[in-house]
Amino acid sequence: MIWRQYTWFRGNNEHSASRIDRFLISSQWDNSFKAIKQSVLPRVELDHCPILLECGEWERSKGYFKFENMWFEHVNFISTVKKWWNSYDFQGRPDVVLAKKLRKLKEDLKKWNKETFGHLEIRKDQNLHQLEMEQQNDNHNSNTEEEEPAKNALINELHHIAKVGIYGYTAYSASKFGLKGLAEALQQEVIGENIHVSLIFPPDTETPGFAEENKRRPRVTSIIAASSGAMKADEVAKIALNGIKSGNFTVPCNFEGFLLSIATAGLSPQRSFLMAFVEVIAAGILRVAGLCFQWNWYGSIEKCLEKGNSK
Numbered sequence: 001m002i003w004r005q006y007t008w009f010r011g012n013n014e015h016s017a018s019r020i021d022r023f024l025i026s027s028q029w030d031n032s033f034k035a036i037k038q039s040v041l042p043r044v045e046l047d048h049c050p051i052l053l054e055c056g057e058w059e060r061s062k063g064y065f066k067f068e069n070m071w072f073e074h075v076n077f078i079s080t081v082k083k084w085w086n087s088y089d090f091q092g093r094p095d096v097v098l099a100k101k102l103r104k105l106k107e108d109l110k111k112w113n114k115e116t117f118g119h120l121e122i123r124k125d126q127n128l129h130q131l132e133m134e135q136q137n138d139n140h141n142s143n144t145e146e147e148e149p150a151k152n153a154l155i156n157e158l159h160h161i162a163k164v165g166i167y168g169y170t171a172y173s174a175s176k177f178g179l180k181g182l183a184e185a186l187q188q189e190v191i192g193e194n195i196h197v198s199l200i201f202p203p204d205t206e207t208p209g210f211a212e213e214n215k216r217r218p219r220v221t222s223i224i225a226a227s228s229g230a231m232k233a234d235e236v237a238k239i240a241l242n243g244i245k246s247g248n249f250t251v252p253c254n255f256e257g258f259l260l261s262i263a264t265a266g267l268s269p270q271r272s273f274l275m276a277f278v279e280v281i282a283a284g285i286l287r288v289a290g291l292c293f294q295w296n297w298y299g300s301i302e303k304c305l306e307k308g309n310s311k
Contacts, residue, residue: 168221196247204230220304
């Protein structure tokens, strides 16, 4: 085994350590693979280090072309590929021209990937090493387990319909309501490990998927959803990250979501005494406001049904 002497640690200062590096193999497998190497990977958040078991010869073989899904996330990827493809000028039979174009496209993609994203394996190793160093620094700065900072676990982005049912989202609402219950139960089970669960409740978020959804959802659904408005994805991500860092169980992303969280607090965990006080005081007023919203929504549904525009 290389890179580390031990693979398991306990305590913030790693005062207890053990070497757990056993693999269960068969005699047939042992006869098939002779050159075996164990490598200990960086330990991030866990008390165990992952162990990589490599079998076979270690000579580096010629790399092969791999299409990366992350390329589609680059805003200029499609237009760049089209520009390259149209610029290729080869002569000959159609199958020969196609083969030459594909070969040239592969070369351009490799070069573009390295210039745009860099060497992914090197970046991955650097990020893992950085995470390990940050964890070691955190452990060094903590003297007791009581001083260990809270760890956060993000369950999901639930949308506002996890708190109130909306026309047109019957199945979607059921799944999101279920995740909220899962998070509340999970929080009780992991609080002993100083882990705080966070639920993100964004409104409609301006993404390509949301644009496609707008084309298909019923008109009455769009009318009801318009009462909250939409947010940009970057704004939602920033608010969500800050809420997770703060250890909040409920993380609303706008003012309407904040009021909705108070109105539907129920038995959800609340770590702030101030917010708990606000929830108690404002519950009655927000119930009245919630009823007004519901009456307005049901009125919109009746009007759309009368006009035959519910679909």
